[in-house]
Amino acid sequence: MSGLRNVVAVRGGAVLRHLCAALYLTLALMLGTAQPAGAVTPAEMLDDPALEARAREIGGELRCLVCRNESIEESDADLASDLRILVRERVTAGDSNAEVIDYVTDRYGEYVLLRPNARGANLILWLAGPVMLLGALGLTLVYLRRRAARPEPEALTEDETARLRDLMRD
Amino acid sequence: MIVELGHFALILAFFVACVQSVVPMIGAARGWRGWMAVGEPAATAQLLFLGFAFAALTRAFVTSDFSLSLVVENSHTAKPMLYKIAGVWGNHEGSMLLWVLILALFGAAAAWFGGGLPDRLRARVLSVQGAVGVAFLAFILFTSNPFTRLEVAPFDGQDLNPLLQDPGLAFHPPFLYLGYVGLSMAFSFAVAALIEGRVDAAWARWVRPWTLAAWVFLTIGIALGSWWAYYELGWGGFWFWDPVENASFMPWLISAALLHSAIVVEKREALKSWTVLLAILAFGFSLIGTFIVRSGVLTSVHAFANDPSRGVFILILLAVFVGGALTLYALRAGAMEAKGVFALVSRESALVANNVLLSVACFVVFIGTVWPLVAELAFDRKLSVGPPFFDAAFTPFMVLLAVILPLGSILPWKRATLGRAVRPLTGALALSLALGALVWTLQTGRSILAPCGAVLATWLVLGAGADLWQRTGRGALAGRARRAARLPRADWGRVVAHAGFGITLFGVAAMTAWTVEDIRVMQTGETARIAGYDVTLQDVREGEGPNYLTTRAEMVVARDGDEVARLFPEKRVYPVARMPTTEAGIDNGVLRDLYAVIGDAQQGGGWAVRFYVKPFANWIWAGAIIMALGGALSLSDRRYRVAAGARRAPTASVPAE
Numbered sequence: 001m002s003g004l005r006n007v008v009a010v011r012g013g014a015v016l017r018h019l020c021a022a023l024y025l026t027l028a029l030m031l032g033t034a035q036p037a038g039a040v041t042p043a044e045m046l047d048d049p050a051l052e053a054r055a056r057e058i059g060g061e062l063r064c065l066v067c068r069n070e071s072i073e074e075s076d077a078d079l080a081s082d083l084r085i086l087v088r089e090r091v092t093a094g095d096s097n098a099e100v101i102d103y104v105t106d107r108y109g110e111y112v113l114l115r116p117n118a119r120g121a122n123l124i125l126w127l128a129g130p131v132m133l134l135g136a137l138g139l140t141l142v143y144l145r146r147r148a149a150r151p152e153p154e155a156l157t158e159d160e161t162a163r164l165r166d167l168m169r170d
Numbered sequence: 171m172i173v174e175l176g177h178f179a180l181i182l183a184f185f186v187a188c189v190q191s192v193v194p195m196i197g198a199a200r201g202w203r204g205w206m207a208v209g210e211p212a213a214t215a216q217l218l219f220l221g222f223a224f225a226a227l228t229r230a231f232v233t234s235d236f237s238l239s240l241v242v243e244n245s246h247t248a249k250p251m252l253y254k255i256a257g258v259w260g261n262h263e264g265s266m267l268l269w270v271l272i273l274a275l276f277g278a279a280a281a282w283f284g285g286g287l288p289d290r291l292r293a294r295v296l297s298v299q300g301a302v303g304v305a306f307l308a309f310i311l312f313t314s315n316p317f318t319r320l321e322v323a324p325f326d327g328q329d330l331n332p333l334l335q336d337p338g339l340a341f342h343p344p345f346l347y348l349g350y351v352g353l354s355m356a357f358s359f360a361v362a363a364l365i366e367g368r369v370d371a372a373w374a375r376w377v378r379p380w381t382l383a384a385w386v387f388l389t390i391g392i393a394l395g396s397w398w399a400y401y402e403l404g405w406g407g408f409w410f411w412d413p414v415e416n417a418s419f420m421p422w423l424i425s426a427a428l429l430h431s432a433i434v435v436e437k438r439e440a441l442k443s444w445t446v447l448l449a450i451l452a453f454g455f456s457l458i459g460t461f462i463v464r465s466g467v468l469t470s471v472h473a474f475a476n477d478p479s480r481g482v483f484i485l486i487l488l489a490v491f492v493g494g495a496l497t498l499y500a501l502r503a504g505a506m507e508a509k510g511v512f513a514l515v516s517r518e519s520a521l522v523a524n525n526v527l528l529s530v531a532c533f534v535v536f537i538g539t540v541w542p543l544v545a546e547l548a549f550d551r552k553l554s555v556g557p558p559f560f561d562a563a564f565t566p567f568m569v570l571l572a573v574i575l576p577l578g579s580i581l582p583w584k585r586a587t588l589g590r591a592v593r594p595l596t597g598a599l600a601l602s603l604a605l606g607a608l609v610w611t612l613q614t615g616r617s618i619l620a621p622c623g624a625v626l627a628t629w630l631v632l633g634a635g636a637d638l639w640q641r642t643g644r645g646a647l648a649g650r651a652r653r654a655a656r657l658p659r660a661d662w663g664r665v666v667a668h669a670g671f672g673i674t675l676f677g678v679a680a681m682t683a684w685t686v687e688d689i690r691v692m693q694t695g696e697t698a699r700i701a702g703y704d705v706t707l708q709d710v711r712e713g714e715g716p717n718y719l720t721t722r723a724e725m726v727v728a729r730d731g732d733e734v735a736r737l738f739p740e741k742r743v744y745p746v747a748r749m750p751t752t753e754a755g756i757d758n759g760v761l762r763d764l765y766a767v768i769g770d771a772q773q774g775g776g777w778a779v780r781f782y783v784k785p786f787a788n789w790i791w792a793g794a795i796i797m798a799l800g801g802a803l804s805l806s807d808r809r810y811r812v813a814a815g816a817r818r819a820p821t822a823s824v825p826a827e
Contacts, residue, residue: 041769042691042778063554069412071556074405114556116541121549125541129534129563136526144514144522 040073044084046092055088058100062087063114071114173238176226177317180267183219183274184307186212190277190300194293198365206289209296213281216303217274224258224271227316231258237323240264240316246329246746248717256340257330262464262480263316265343269460270306272344272351276380277303280355287376294362295355302354305487313480329717329746338398345391346418350456352384353425357453360446361495364502369442374435377449379805381432384452385425386801392418393794404752404767406685406782408678408790411560416539417459423532424452427525434521438510438583441522443503448525450499454492455532461488462539513585520578524571531567538563572626572675575668576633580640594636602628616683623679630672634665663804667797674793680786693776701783703764704728710768710777718742718751723768723777725755739768763787 040059046052056073062083064075072080072087083104090100104112118126190212197205230238231254234247244261245254253260259268277299284292310316333339359377363369395415400408409415428448434441465481512518538555545551576598581591606625613620641661642650688700692707699705708724725737737755744751757764762785769778 040689042689042772045689061558063556069410069554069556074403074407109552111552111554114554115558115562116553116555121545121551122553125537125555125559126563128537129530129567132530132533133526133567136530140522140526141514144512144519 040084041081044081044088046088051088051091054097055084055091058087058091058097059084061101061114062104063112065108065112172226173230173235173317173319176223176230177315179219179226180223180307180311180317183216183223183270184304184311186216186219187300187303187307190216191297191304192300193297194300195297198290198293198297201290203289206293209293209300210281212300213274213277213296216300217271217278220267220271220274224267227264227267228255228258231255234327236325236327237319238316239318239320242320242324242327244330245327246717247326248746249330249335250716252337252340253330253335256334259343259347260330260334260340263310263314265347266306266310266314266464267316268344269347269351270303270310272347273299273303273306273354276351276355280358280380291362291366291373294365295358298358298361299354302358302491305491309480309483309487313483326746329744332718332742332744332747332749332751333402335717335744336398336402338394338402342391342394342398345387345394347391349384349386349388349391349418349425350421350459352380352387353421353449353453353456355380356384356425356428356449357491357495360449361498363446364495364498367502367505369435369446369506371436371439374432374445375809377445378429378432378436381425381429381449381452382801382805385422385429386798386805388418388422388425389794389798389801392422393791393798396794397791400787401754401756402751404754405780406754406763406765406784406787408681408787411538411557413539414463416535417462420532420535420539421452421455421459423528423535424448424455427528427532428452430521430524430528434510434518438512438518440510440512440518441525442506443499444525446503446506447499448529450492450495454488454495455536457484457488457491458536461485510584512583515581515586515588515591517578517581517583517586520574520581523574524578527567527571527574531564531571534563534567535560568675569622569626572630572672575671576629576637579633579637579664579668594640595633598629598632598636601632602626613684619679620683623676623683627672627676627679630675631669634669634672637668638662638665658807658809660804660807660809663800663802663807665800666803667800670793670796670798670800672793673789673796677786677789677791677793681784681790684785686783688781690779691772691774691776692779696776698781700781702729703734703783705766705781707777707779715742717746718744721768723755723766723779725766725779725781727757727764727766735764737764737766739766741768758788760788761785 040056046055059073060071062072064070064072064077064080064083066077066079067075070080072083074080086104087100090103095103101113110117116122116125190209193205193212194207194209197203197208227240229235230241231245232251234241234245234254236242240261240263244257244264249257257264259265277296280292280295280299284295287295356377359373359380363373392415395418396408399410400406428445431441431445431448435445461481461484464484510518538560541555542553545553576595577592580594602625605628606621609624610618610621638654638657638661639650641657642653686701688698690698692698694707694710697704697706704727706726706728708726710721710723713720713722719742721741723737723739725739726733727735727737735757737757739755740753742751742753743749752767755766755768762783765782765784765787767780769780771777
């Protein structure tokens with residue numbers, strides 16, 4: 001509930017808008033609409049280019065919840081627009097990037113994060129690549145060592161050497 | 171009537187495929203020549219039946235036969251002819267029909283051009299190919315029949331998804347399918363070899379062209395899809411790490427690994443069991459890709475044509491084919507003893523490193539793609555894995571690959587000394603570092619992405635040049651040029667493809683780092699200065715296309731008073747499908763693209779306008795096309811055109827038992 005109160009504190013009409021967003025979410029999921037991306041509108045943009053750039057950077061990390069694999073910066077959906085405005089409010093209020101992302105995650109859950117956190121089971125996801133690489137390199141080295149240590153199969157047997165000598169003499 | 175005949179042909183193809191999968195296999199096991207020979211006419215017959223079925227469906231689309239439910243759902247009389255034809259595969263049922271048609275095409279090609287193959291191997295390959303056909307024909311007939319009629323035919327159809335009504339996307343699926351399904355040949359050869367218990371250089375020489383062809387098609391298909399996303403989705407992104415994109419990218423990575431490891435088998439008779447495993451996995455990833463796209467189990471922007479119940483069927487197919495092949499592999503792989511030995515520093519080792527990097531990169535894409543599903547099922551966590559993860563986890567592998575590539579391709583086989591091998595590359599190394607430093611100083615204060623991209627790209631392109639230079643031997647330029655012209659096409663293919671990789675890499679890095687974006691409200695007649703260009707919104711007009719309404723803007727871009735380009739971005743609405751699309755106005759250039767998008771009309775008058783300058787954008791796809799060209803060059807090598815076994819048919823026809 002404290003999260004909800006915060007929203008009220010930040011902006012009076014936000015609660016209603018978030019309710020609408022939730023409604024839109026269910027509606028959109030039901031209809032399964034896929035829209036071409038349109039992204040940020042001029043009205044939403046901040047005047048300070050540095051802050052706007054930061055808002056962009058943060059927005060790229062946040063999923064548009066009603067879309068299929070789009071960040072809020074890429075989406076035309078109303079919810080994405082709401083989140084863009086929310087992010088810009090927080091940035092203007094002086095939050096750091098991490099604080100804004102935490103703020104949004106607290107309200108929408110980790111589903112909103114396009115870069116999954118590295119906590120708990122997600123460690124498997126993050127470590128899979130490096131561990132596989134090291135494992136594969138280790139196996140390869142062992143394999144190559146063993147192969148290299150083995151005598152060359154191309155080496156001729158005594159009979160063959162003798163026969164070769166005969167042939168060469170001709 | 172023709173529709174019913176098409177349906178009947180589809181059923182006949184199913185039975186022919188059954189015969190093709192069973193009879194030659196028994197024949198090969200028993201040594202009955204007559205039974206083995208059944209594979210060839212069966213493969214041809216299957217292709218003919220499926221060709222007829224596909225033609226029947228195409229005819230229904232072209233003539234707008236609205237008694238077919240598929241045509242009603244995906245077509246409209248007002249739709250342009252190109253998209254009526256593309257509409258055949260712009261939906262689930264039709265695309266699966268195209269899938270089996272291409273499968274049959276590859277099977278028939280193996281039957282026609284496989285004259286040089288040992289009879290037994292050919293019979294087994296055709297049989298496995300037939301079995302894949304049986305499974306997918308059953309899938310179509312039982313779960314996704316394209317020939318379902320309606321009781322009452324409506325007057326008009328519901329139109330094709332407007333996003334698909336685009337020339338880039340019209341040809342995207344056929345190329346991807348040629349790639350996906352082409353890998354079924356590698357799979358069939360792998361399974362046949364496992365049954366046979368024997369993999370040798372001749373086998374690799376047979377597998378490699380099929381893999382190479384599949385890889386070339388996949389490259390073109392992926393490039394087309396990415397190019398489409400760039401101009402159609404309205405903000406100039408070219409890759410989204412969408413599950414469906416990943417579905418096509420994973421087989422691409424694995425087949426790239428496979429076509430490199432097959433070289434080692436062909437030249438040195440090493441890495442045999444690994445190559446067989448890759449061949450199985452490559453097709454496995456194609457099936458996983460088909461599963462992801464067709465089941466819709468992973469949410470993605472590709473919302474069209476999915477149905478979970480069909481997903482279960484494909485999952486079973488996946489389990490049977492990949493599970494079966496892997497079991498067979500576990501049983502028989504031990505029998506494939508490698509012959510060639512090689513030292514730690516050798517081209518073989520470099521190719522192993524290539525395989526490790528590509529396979530692990532593919533695995534990273536795979537785990538990232540399925541992780542949301544795994545997390546939800548196993549850990550009860552609903553989470554997303556998006557581009558930030560893939561960028562961070564995947565890119566290092568490509569960077570490493572680019573670093574070792576020129577080195578690896580110049581190393582001699584078997585045993586090498588690093589110092590001597592590196593010598594021809596010192597110039598390339600110095601030049602690329604210098605160019606990177608230059609880029610770095612020119613763009614101070616921005617990310618290190620572009621300089622790194624420049625270093626790697628130059629290193630790859632010059633490295634490819636050094637590779638070619640070294641292969642021409644010694645002496646005067648004239649002699650070298652003569653020798654270069656006479657080099658095997660496979661050598662040229664390698665050099666060209668590697669250079670293409672560098673070009674794509676640079677395009678990606680430069681465009682990501684240097685894109686300039688400007689979003690603003692513009693009144694008609696207003697001029698804005700953006701990144702050195704004067705952009706004027708000349709006019710915005712309403713109009714009408716064949717099956718859509720459009721809002722079309724005219725924008726003039728000038729530099730220092732001279733007109734550079736005139737752009738016509740559009741916003742379309744397709745009333746039948748009730749969907750909007752954006753058509754960006756793009757001026758393509760070698761060094762930069764100018765990219766304009768028209769947005770909504772604003773309340774206070776004027777229009778929301780987005781304008782981008784995208785440096786080196788076209789290099790991304792140009793590099794991909796060059797890679798594909800390299801693959802095609804290598805494919806045209808004389809070695810593959812002359813049937814591998816034909817010349818020594820007397821000695822190689824029957825494997826020792």
